[in-house]
Amino acid sequence: MNKLLVASMISATMLMTGCASIIKGSTQTLTFTSVPDSAKIEIKNRAGQSVHVGQTPTTVSLKKGAGYFKPEEYQITFSKDGFTPKTVTVKGTVSGWYFGNIIFGGLIGLLAVDPATGAMYSFTPEDINAVLDANNTEKMPKNDKALAVLLTDQVPEDVMARAIQIKK
Template identity: 30%
Template sequence: MKKILLPLLFIVSFLTGCATILGEPNQLLPIASQPNGASTTVTDERGYELYTGTTPTTVILPKSDGSYWGGKSFVVTISKSGFETIKLPVETNATGMYIGGNLLFGGLIGWFIVDSMGGNMYTLSVDGLNPKLSPQSNLSSVRTKEGISIVLLDDVPAYLHSELVKIN
């Protein structure tokens, strides 16, 4: 009996992936804001609107698009009258269980076949969102007919500095 059981356990362990066994295909994302009562929209990488509501809330997000190594990404838009609108990216990353667990137990089958086909190998890049909304500023700006806005750097909210494009 031991001669059959030991090889059988060995084979079964290599046909499973650690993230598939221990992970979940969806993850909860708590979303709040300061102040509360802000409109919230969650869109995925294809532009599909997955959720619309107000803060505080909790959204269930799928971690995979169902394709081979198809981790999802999202944009959470939070807006409230009298405050600046905030767009926050939420990405998916490989979990430690996918990387380390398959190194020890799942092997190549776990890495390249079993875990990579579902969302269980991913985790969201943030545990929750709770941004402080900035009061809307009265920007003194010039808008050209091409859609370019010219503003002073001091008038641009700090969270938008990474999106600025130098043109000269």
């Protein structure tokens, strides 16, 4: 009788869970870094709701699903004074562990548990690094002793019109 009870409990457990839910779970931890460091980061979900605001580097745990058979998608915006903001999209894709339901999770895991919890998805890459470009639209400080090196395409047209070419 005890063997039958143990076998029944194991079978019920296998049928009531999904393989990806067991192995990977419904959330995933992602690491966000930027060049330069200390950039502001804002993460918005597919509905446009802000789910995290912070500063790089940071590690955030994000939900992988947005509904039944619907992967979550996040817009991550990096910004810092003096730099052009950059937005990166991270979207869930079907995880290989989801197909483990064929062996371990059965139809319940394949059609109910993993799709409902979002465990069937994963985010790649897990480390997101944004390189912010310097913003060249800032005005130069008014200081007679300042030295600035600019490429000619970064110099405003009215200043270039007054420039004198130096010949050897």
